[in-house]
Amino acid sequence: MMKSTAWLGGIDDRLRQQLVFLIEADRLKNVIRGNRISDGSRRENTAEHSWHLALFAMVLQEHAVGPVNILRVVQMLLLHDLVEIECGDTPLFDPRRATQAEQERLAAEKLFGMLPADQGGPLRALWEEFEEAATADARFAKALDRLQPILLNHVVGGGTWIDYDVDETRERSMTERIAEGSPTLWAAAETVFADAVANGWLRPPTQQ
Secondary structure (H helix, E strand, O other): OOOOOHHHOOOOHHHHHHHHHHHHHHHHHHOEEEEEOOOOOOEEEHHHHHHHHHHHHHHHHHHOOOOOOHHHHHHHHHHOOOOHHHHOOOOOOOHHHHHHHHHHHHHHHHHHOOOOHHHHHHHHHHHHHHHHOOOHHHHHHHHHHHHHHHHHHHHOOOOHHHHOOOEHHHHHHHHOOHHHHOHHHHHHHHHHHHHHHHOOOOEOOOOO
């Protein structure tokens, strides 16, 4: 829970709301994800994940399907997991993901509601756009959000693939939307899957 912000009482109301929101956002540093960082020494926190994705967007924007507004993509990636302050992280392969949408909606309402309405409304809309993935910007942002854990799982020798006993068929079903944002990045992911299977970090495809 956030500590008292009464000490901000003497500040202009608009600025006070903005500072309270930003202080609350600092809690994202305490939300631990399933993925390990690249040296395998610990799991990443969600704030680190969001920063890393913003960097992915800047570096990989040339591989997006069609033109994208990279500023909007970066904004979505910095905002997309802010709700985890309230809900915590739910790994991609965790069965609890089936019930998380409503919890995240309520969290978004609370968190973006802390800002002045003319800021909170547009930021909430960006968060919803990412969730719906109906625009080119959002599809590219979603692709990056799926790609980053794949790379981290590979460099640490399995990561959450081993934790959740994942096979290639399941991994593909959970991440194939990468192709909607970037066929090039999906092809790269497929190369990673093949190597991970060869190394025993990802189980071979399920036999039909």
